[in-house]
Amino acid sequence: MAEGSELWDIICDGPHIPINKDEAGLVTTPKTRKEYTEADKKAVEKNYKAKKILVCGIGVDNYNRISSCTTAKEIWKALQTAHKGTTQVKNSKIDMLELFKMKEDEFIHDMHTRFTSIINELSSLGEVITTTKLVRKLLGVLPDSWDSKVNAIYEAQDLASRRVDGRRKSQNV
Structure with missing residues (x-):
């Protein structure tokens, strides 16, 4: 052993x-x-x-x-x-992340600071959240006035993944 x-x-x-x-x-x-x-x-x-x-x-x-x-x-x-409360605190922070919304009349910088604070606290509690999930969450909470920018980001991401997939296919041929 x-x-x-x-x-x-x-x-x-x-x-x-x-x-x-x-x-x-x-x-x-x-x-x-x-x-x-x-x-x-x-x-x-x-x-x-x-x-x-x-x-x-x-x-x-x-x-x-x-x-x-x-x-x-x-x-x-x-x-x-x-440290018994650590699990309860972690679950509370996860709930905060799930319910996270941008406030009306809030500047993007302030919203990002609040978001980053929650993520850092979760990280210190051992909760690992992928960058992809964090980006999707952040893009999902932006107000409607940001829709064109959000769509452009998703389209750019889609094009990038197609480009990578195309390279993989051409390398396998």
Whole structure:
């Protein structure tokens, strides 16, 4: 198994805790460090490595939230709890983008600034939106007075795609 997968298992499932079993296998107690085998040591080290990866990937604000956590799993749960609202915020921003309209008497520059702000916030939340989708959305919210320009842009795009398709066909012949 790849090490990354093993570390992720530790983050999700918790660390390996070396244990002693009695002869019948019924009573178990945690091993002391002196009783660790080489395999136990390697398994325990993976929790430290997972913790290190998580800690190195966060900022000061989040570090204060997780500084008392003893396992990678505890750190992960604390981070999930701290960022639980992120999904709700992202969905809200997606809704804002879907409902985005240019306001009456709004300058194109101001509308573009509002649009860019929403896109940047979505990007910071990990939402990737293709340039094509963004351009289509922006062109779709322009007022009727912009129809001739919008049509010209779509026609130019259509001609460009035909030109590319024509080149592909001629290259395949």
